[in-house]
Amino acid sequence: MTDLKTKYLNLNLKNPLVASASPLSKKLDHIKRLEDAGIAAVVMYSLFEEQITHESHALDYFLSRGTESFAEALTYFPEMENYNVGPESYLDLISKIKAHVDIPIIGSLNGISSGGWVDYARKIEQAGADALELNIYYIPTETTITSNELENAQIELVKDVKNQLRIPLAVKLSPYYSALPNFADRLVKAGADGLVLFNRFYQPDIDIQTLEVNPSLVLSNSYDMRLPLRWTAILFGKVKADLALTSGVHNEQDVIKAMMAGANVVEIASELLEKGSKRITEIIQGLESWMVEYEYKSIKQMQGSMSHKAVAEPAAFERANYMKVLQSFDHRIG
Numbered sequence: 555m556t557d558l559k560t561k562y563l564n565l566n567l568k569n570p571l572v573a574s575a576s577p578l579s580k581k582l583d584h585i586k587r588l589e590d591a592g593i594a595a596v597v598m599y600s601l602f603e604e605q606i607t608h609e610s611h612a613l614d615y616f617l618s619r620g621t622e623s624f625a626e627a628l629t630y631f632p633e634m635e636n637y638n639v640g641p642e643s644y645l646d647l648i649s650k651i652k653a654h655v656d657i658p659i660i661g662s663l664n665g666i667s668s669g670g671w672v673d674y675a676r677k678i679e680q681a682g683a684d685a686l687e688l689n690i691y692y693i694p695t696e697t698t699i700t701s702n703e704l705e706n707a708q709i710e711l712v713k714d715v716k717n718q719l720r721i722p723l724a725v726k727l728s729p730y731y732s733a734l735p736n737f738a739d740r741l742v743k744a745g746a747d748g749l750v751l752f753n754r755f756y757q758p759d760i761d762i763q764t765l766e767v768n769p770s771l772v773l774s775n776s777y778d779m780r781l782p783l784r785w786t787a788i789l790f791g792k793v794k795a796d797l798a799l800t801s802g803v804h805n806e807q808d809v810i811k812a813m814m815a816g817a818n819v820v821e822i823a824s825e826l827l828e829k830g831s832k833r834i835t836e837i838i839q840g841l842e843s844w845m846v847e848y849e850y851k852s853i854k855q856m857q858g859s860m861s862h863k864a865v866a867e868p869a870a871f872e873r874a875n876y877m878k879v880l881q882s883f884d885h886r887i888g
């Protein structure tokens with residue numbers, strides 16, 4: 555018997571496959587399909603700081619104008635019109651999902667600044683979420699903002715959110731920090747029980763005909779996993795937090811690599827959006843067959859076995875390997 559069980563954010567999961575935040579959690583039916591296919595837990599799509607603060611600005615506007623309708627007040631902030639459902643509907647959806655499924659549900663907040671909006675962390679917990687993922691997606695564009703200021707602000711935000719919660723907190727972060735292990739450790743000391751590696755940045759393109767900047771969304775492929783794979787391997791055993799690997803997990807080999815690097819779970823979005831929930835069943839079956847063939851009894855046995863501190867040649871994860879890799883191309887050019 556192969557044992558696929560894993561623990562993440564104090565949740566006992568039947569396998570390491572978690573549905574990452576995506577539109578697949580917008581409907582109860584979709585989540586039920588994911589559950590039926592075998593997913594161990596689902597991360598909800600994010601509720602954004604902008605949505606929450608927008609709603610309260612709209613409410614202020616409504617209260618100060620008195621006679622205006624709330625709907626009109628909402629249109630006063632037109633840039634928000636295409637966003638997801640509002641914060642209250644988000645909470646209602648979590649309660650509804652929790653009433654209808656057995657798997658753990660992880661709420662998701664997406665924001666960058668401390669403030670009143672972090673109340674929603676507690677509201678998400680009260681709605682029944684089993685844990686919360688905080689996504690700190692930020693692109694600095696000013697030359698005056700230092701990395702120290704930015705990191706300090708993010709640490710404060712994590713502390714504020716943690717203060718609202720009794721359920722575990724994971725922080726989904728970007729790979730672009732000068733000293734990632736140090737920042738990861740600071741996040742954990744500020745209250746993160748888990749780290750989600752990494753946010754996938756949607757890189758804008760320039761349309762040279764229309765002269766527009768297009769923020770197009772391209773789904774991932776397995777190669778995208780290399781970045782979180784390296785950092786999972788490096789952080790494993792060095793920070794006191796669970797690790798979730800996200801970006802580029804498409805098949806059972808990817809799951810196995812993530813586990814060996816040291817992840818507690820993988821979070822998958824693109825593969826499920828592209829090919830549907832049946833992929834979960836297929837990946838789980840593939841994982842079991844592989845484990846039988848290679849005589850692994852449990853996922854636990856695999857976890858961290860190829861991490862930076864476990865491998866015979868840790869330099870493979872470091873700069874030392876850089877020259878060797880570059881030289882490996884020499885023979886191709888004759």
Ligand SMILES: Cc1cc2nc3c(=O)[nH]c(=O)nc-3n(C[C@H](O)[C@H](O)[C@H](O)COP(=O)(O)O)c2cc1C
Pocket residue numbers: 574575576577598599600601662664689726752753754771773774775778800801802803821822823824825827
């Ligand atoms: C259409 C779409 C919507 C997403 N929405 C969110 C979101 O609301 N919050 C979030 O933290 N990540 C969101 N993500 C990022 C995914 O959760 C995931 O981290 C990322 O896509 C990398 O995983 P993948 O390679 O399996 O797609 C979204 C991704 C896609 C493709």
